[in-house]
Amino acid sequence: MRTSSRFVPTTDYAALHPCDVVVIAVPTPLSKTKDPDLRYIEAALDQLIPHLREGQLVSLESTTYPGTTEEVIRPRLEQAGWRVGENLFLGFSPERINPGDRKHPVRTIPKVVGGTDPVSLELMKAFYASAFERVHPVSSATAAEMAKLLENTFRNVNIALINEVAQMCHLLGLDVWEVIEAAGTKPFGFMKFYPGPGIGGHCIPVDPHYLAWKMKTLNYSARMIQTATEINTHMPRYVVIRLTELMNDRGKSLKGSRFLILGVAYKKNVSDTRESPALDILLLLQARGAEVLYHDPYVPHLTIQEQTWNSVPLEDEVLAQVDAVLILTDHENVDYDRVVQKAPLVFDTRNVRPRLSSDPPPDRYVRL
Ligand SMILES: NC(=O)c1ccc[n+]([C@@H]2O[C@H](COP(=O)([O-])OP(=O)(O)OC[C@H]3O[C@@H](n4cnc5c(N)ncnc54)[C@H](O)[C@@H]3O)[C@@H](O)[C@H]2O)c1
Structure with missing residues (x-):
């Protein structure tokens, strides 16, 4: 050393x-x-x-x-x-x-x-x-402890709000990303948060529970935390439901299909997979009989519940051989243009790139 x-x-x-x-x-x-x-x-x-x-x-x-x-x-x-x-x-x-x-x-x-x-x-x-x-x-030390929990609960609750808005926009036939950009032009009183496949890491999903637990000891129910947790923990299932619908539109089921998960880290440009929603999605798809591969430039191997996966190279043949690519982490060092061009279907939960006129039709490049 x-x-x-x-x-x-x-x-x-x-x-x-x-x-x-x-x-x-x-x-x-x-x-x-x-x-x-x-x-x-x-x-x-x-x-x-x-x-x-x-x-x-x-x-x-x-x-x-x-x-x-x-x-x-x-x-x-x-x-x-x-x-x-x-x-x-x-x-x-x-x-x-x-x-x-x-x-x-x-x-x-x-x-x-x-x-x-x-x-x-x-x-x-x-x-x-x-x-x-x-x-x-x-x-006081207690005020400093609470300040940290306010920061992370604020993030957790706002991510839950935007995850719910994403589901509302889908039902309304609207593009949530466009709506966020429009709301984000307001120079005061609004802060942009983005939806995704769920929350991960060892802070945002964990810390609000520390506050909720403490409040329970004082007979106070932390309702915002409870609701936000419900919405955020449902997101992996929501992603699987949306993917099921997309496959159904193609006359296919999850069972027997092959998917490539792009990004298993809980957020971009890191290798940390703790509490990552990608792990839940991988297991949900596998439980429904799908074959699941993954690629993550930061995570060469992944072990969940004693099963190990290796990151597959992001080659054209791999992209052509899967039924869909599921983008779960928006790492910056990935050639998303190639992914969108080569894969038969891309479901992008992170809005990794803007839509281009040269893109395949919207039903082949679908965003959350
Ligand atoms: N890493 C972050 O980005 C981050 C950000 C904000 C808050 N935090 C908070 O900081 C704390 C630590 O997080 P982390 O990410 O560094 O955790 P970590 O698991 O990466 O590292 C913690 C370290 O503690 C050491 N350790 C455990 N028990 C020990 C003991 N008895 N004596 C000495 N060392 C011991 C471990 O060996 C490890 O090196 C957590 O409460 C976390 O919520 C972390």
């Missing part, structure tokens, strides 16, 4: 003892019942506690429900004999990195920080100001 004096990766918790600041950024997944799974945070704390020293700042960056820093971390530190705000300091600062985004380098993304007490907040501000261009302090 290559190391420098500025960055020394290690799995040895004892190495944290001399540090002034300890940042915890471990996974915060969901349990099978969609409840928060804080096992990684708890394990990291258990391993960290024996190595803490006086005056250190502990900053949690894992996305989690409002109250985690105050109600889970602080008591554990205090049980270990620390007096938070006096001889040990504690805060929360949400991680806001956007994987695959070259336009927003990390240091330019404002850093929200909250502390469990005034001294902790001052330390949080000083620490993050050394790495970020702008630090935005809030009055």
Whole structure:
């Protein structure tokens, strides 16, 4: 492993003892019942506690429900004999990195920080100001936790809205992409979101459940989150229904047909397939007796439920031998013009390119 004096990766918790600041950024997944799974945070704390020293700042960056820093971390530190705000300091600062985004380098993304007490907040501000261009302090660690969940719930709910609008437009015989572009010309009060085959990744589908769970403990039902989840989790099935209709129009069934899924990563230009709707669609098609191939320039192999697929090359023969190509991820380094020209049917759930006059007829290049 290559190391420098500025960055020394290690799995040895004892190495944290001399540090002034300890940042915890471990996974915060969901349990099978969609409840928060804080096992990684708890394990990291258990391993960290024996190595803490006086005056250190502990900053949690894992996305989690409002109250985690105050109600889970602080008591554990205090049980270990620390007096938070006096001889040990504690805060929360949400991680806001956007994987695959070259336009927003990390240091330019404002850093929200909250502390469990005034001294902790001052330390949080000083620490993050050394790495970020702008630090935005809030009055508590809980407010910082909630800010992150607001951001991701906002995205989740707006994607659900546009996914529903896409279904409405289809029933109305309208092109949702045209409608979005038209609405997007309004210079105020509107923000463009785009429909797709469902939501994926380890943040947008997961984080709102952290908030909904916390609210349930307060006897409050997070209705917008519930509705948005229903709409978004239905999208893979909606895509399969639309594909079934397209095949039906050609006198074919899913059973016995061969499909190429183009893009299995949950979003463009990344290799991450966690929670990707493409995996659901692949399994749904397979369960209906279809043969499913995939191509993804970022994902050479894919294992779901102990079955492994290899990305097939995007060659003309492959495109000609499938019954349809299903575009599920809008990676930039794919020759979509060739796909549209060579495949017998393309169902594009991402609007990867505008329609051209040289395109095959609209019933061969269909968009969500
Ligand atoms: N990656 C992102 O784009 C992103 C963006 C916003 C928020 N987040 C949040 O940040 C947190 C971490 O996400 P991630 O994508 O980095 O997860 P990840 O799974 O990619 O990485 C987490 C790291 O934690 C390490 N780890 C697990 N248990 C540990 C322990 N007990 N001690 C030390 N290290 C341990 C793992 O080895 C791994 O290297 C999550 O809460 C996530 O929601 C991530």
